[in-house]
Amino acid sequence: MPVTSAVFINPGRKPEQPEASSADWGDRSSNRPQEYNALDDKYARVIIDELLPELAKKFNLSSQPEDRAIGGASSGAIAAFTVAWHRPDQFCKVLSTIGSDTNLRGDHVCPDSIRATDKKPIRIFLHDGVNDNRELRGEGANATYPADRDWRAQNLKMAAALTARG
Numbered sequence: 001m002p003v004t005s006a007v008f009i010n011p012g013r014k015p016e017q018p019e020a021s022s023a024d025w026g027d028r029s030s031n032r033p034q035e036y037n038a039l040d041d042k043y044a045r046v047i048i049d050e051l052l053p054e055l056a057k058k059f060n061l062s063s064q065p066e067d068r069a070i071g072g073a074s075s076g077a078i079a080a081f082t083v084a085w086h087r088p089d090q091f092c093k094v095l096s097t098i099g100s101d102t103n104l105r106g107d108h109v110c111p112d113s114i115r116a117t118d119k120k121p122i123r124i125f126l127h128d129g130v131n132d133n134r135e136l137r138g139e140g141a142n143a144t145y146p147a148d149r150d151w152r153a154q155n156l157k158m159a160a161a162l163t164a165r166g
Helices: 032-036 042-056 075-086 107-116 151-165
Strands: 069-073 093-097 123-127
Touching (some): 075 107
C-alpha cells in the first residue's frame, strides 16, 4: 500500500456550535442529515471542489480516482457512496460500514438506482451485521421489520444490486 493520507470530517456541526459528542445524536440543530443522508451531489462538491483543493496546497495528493478511497460508517457510509456515485471520476473505491441505506432521506432507493443505471467504475466494500439497527415495529406476533428501515435488509439489497450490476 502506498503512502496514504486520511481526512476525517466531523459532520453536522454549524460553525457556531461546539464539537459533537455522543449525547448529540438527537440534536435537531445538527446538519448531519442534510449533509450525509441527501442523495444529491452537494457533499461531493464540498469534498471535491472545496476540501481537496485546500489539502492539495499542503500535501501531494493523487488526482487519480484509482488512488482514492472514501468511506464512512452509518450516515457517513451513505455519504461516501453518494460521493463516488456522483463522481466516480474522483473516487472509485468506497468503504461502507453499517451503511444507512434506509429511508432516512430516501436513501432506500439506492439499490434500485444501481440496477437502473449503467455500470459505474466503483468498487465497494460493504460491512454490516445481523444485529444492526432493525427498528422492530409492533408487538408480539404482529411485530415486523419495515423493509425500508431495516439496516441489514437494505445493506443486503445494496449488495445484491451491486453484484447484479457487476
